[in-house]
Amino acid sequence: MAIIKTDAILLKKTQLRETSLIIDFFTEESGKIKGVLKGVRCPEPQFGALYEVFTLDRIVFYEKKNKDLFIISQCELIDFFPELRESLEKLGYASYFTELIDLAVESGEKNKAIFKLLLDSLRILSEPGSAKRLTRVFEIKLLKELGLMPGLKSCVSCGKEVATGKAGFSIIGGGILCRDCFKSDPKVRPILAGTLNFIEHVSVTPMDKISRIKVSTDVGRELERVMADFLSFHINRKFKSIEFLQEVGAL
Numbered sequence: 001m002a003i004i005k006t007d008a009i010l011l012k013k014t015q016l017r018e019t020s021l022i023i024d025f026f027t028e029e030s031g032k033i034k035g036v037l038k039g040v041r042c043p044e045p046q047f048g049a050l051y052e053v054f055t056l057d058r059i060v061f062y063e064k065k066n067k068d069l070f071i072i073s074q075c076e077l078i079d080f081f082p083e084l085r086e087s088l089e090k091l092g093y094a095s096y097f098t099e100l101i102d103l104a105v106e107s108g109e110k111n112k113a114i115f116k117l118l119l120d121s122l123r124i125l126s127e128p129g130s131a132k133r134l135t136r137v138f139e140i141k142l143l144k145e146l147g148l149m150p151g152l153k154s155c156v157s158c159g160k161e162v163a164t165g166k167a168g169f170s171i172i173g174g175g176i177l178c179r180d181c182f183k184s185d186p187k188v189r190p191i192l193a194g195t196l197n198f199i200e201h202v203s204v205t206p207m208d209k210i211s212r213i214k215v216s217t218d219v220g221r222e223l224e225r226v227m228a229d230f231l232s233f234h235i236n237r238k239f240k241s242i243e244f245l246q247e248v249g250a251l
Ligand SMILES: [Zn+2]
Pocket: 155, 156, 157, 158, 159, 160, 177, 178, 179, 180, 181
């Protein structure tokens, strides 16, 4: 029975009994895991602060024989990200990050790069700056880590190189199409060169350098639509946090 100690970001929690919680974590060492935390007897305010969504925790867990659930034997709070809880907009974006990871990543697939992406994104979101641009960066980098990066260099149907400004974008095809291949996707859409450049640039640039990239309003709007459609088609889910962001007027 392996006992694992790791940093972990809390994705989701469900009350099991008065003193037990089922928690989904994205862990640094073991990817996404679901575990039960028993014997939670903290007073209510502390309880709330300890086991909240998108806190960074240090946990110890082990596998119980013939059970899908891990047993979480320790959970120590490292960072509560208080700034993310003081604004509805930031709360919505942070929830979107954790929800997207919960939906897109299979349980038990170790991926330190995704753990770092989520942690870096929560930290950057805590600071002043554009939450929308950060969200596009998060989406693009997550697609890359999942092996779902859109094809941007050449036509995804015939492989021909496509000149800037002459490409269409196919959500279903997973990238750009040349004019000869537009017929392969009736829903092919025009796409700005600036949008393709942003996606390409973000995919190869470290997180700490990306804050300097400027995005025009047109490119920003197009990126938002393209990424939303691309993610919902390729991950095939509807995100509750997107609805929440729309309700609070952040989108
Ligand atoms: Zn083609």
